[in-house]
Amino acid sequence: MFGWRKNKIEENTLDIIPPVPGQVVGLEQVPDEAFSTKAMGEGFAVQPAAGEVRAPFSGKISHIMNTSKHAVLLENEDGIQILIHVGVNTVSLKGEGFVAHVVTGQTVEQGQLLLEFDMDKIKEAGLSGITSVIVPGGQEKVQRIEGLQEEEAVLRVYY
Numbered sequence: 001m002f003g004w005r006k007n008k009i010e011e012n013t014l015d016i017i018p019p020v021p022g023q024v025v026g027l028e029q030v031p032d033e034a035f036s037t038k039a040m041g042e043g044f045a046v047q048p049a050a051g052e053v054r055a056p057f058s059g060k061i062s063h064i065m066n067t068s069k070h071a072v073l074l075e076n077e078d079g080i081q082i083l084i085h086v087g088v089n090t091v092s093l094k095g096e097g098f099v100a101h102v103v104t105g106q107t108v109e110q111g112q113l114l115l116e117f118d119m120d121k122i123k124e125a126g127l128s129g130i131t132s133v134i135v136p137g138g139q140e141k142v143q144r145i146e147g148l149q150e151e152e153a154v155l156r157v158y159y
Contacts, residue, residue, distance in 0.1 A: 015153035019056045022049040043134035053115040069098035088128040097121030
């Protein structure tokens with residue numbers, strides 16, 4: 001008699017592919033507690049096989065570390081952000097061995113080259129080049145994050 005409607009809540013998803021070629025590993029493999037303990041957020045890491053970072057999805061560059069060029073914050077059209085952080089303590093290189101191909105505010109397409117980094121220079125400095133890909137905590141839209149074992153995407157964000 002009464003037409004009760006069930007409100008279906010639709011979830012949006014953002015699949016994140018590795019932005020760096022190489023071996024995907026868990027964050028616990030990162031020799032930096034800010035990442036390995038997931039204090040900065042959920043994600044994964046990549047042991048790089050080549051020194052290039054490409055956009056894992058289309059969006060906008062929210063922020064790039066202008067001086068050190070070792071990290072970039074990428075945001076999708078719905079405002080979900082990820083941090084791509086090349087290496088551990090690579091900020092100490094002050095941009096040496098890094099080339100930024102984008103600027104803050106720039107729109108990018110999936111697969112577009114964002115950064116290049118010299119893996120040998122990082123090693124010569126005694127640093128790790130492991131690259132962390134993090135969904136920073138505190139994003140109100142993010143409902144949950146799960147790891148994927150299928151296809152090329154490694155992480156799925158539900159919002």
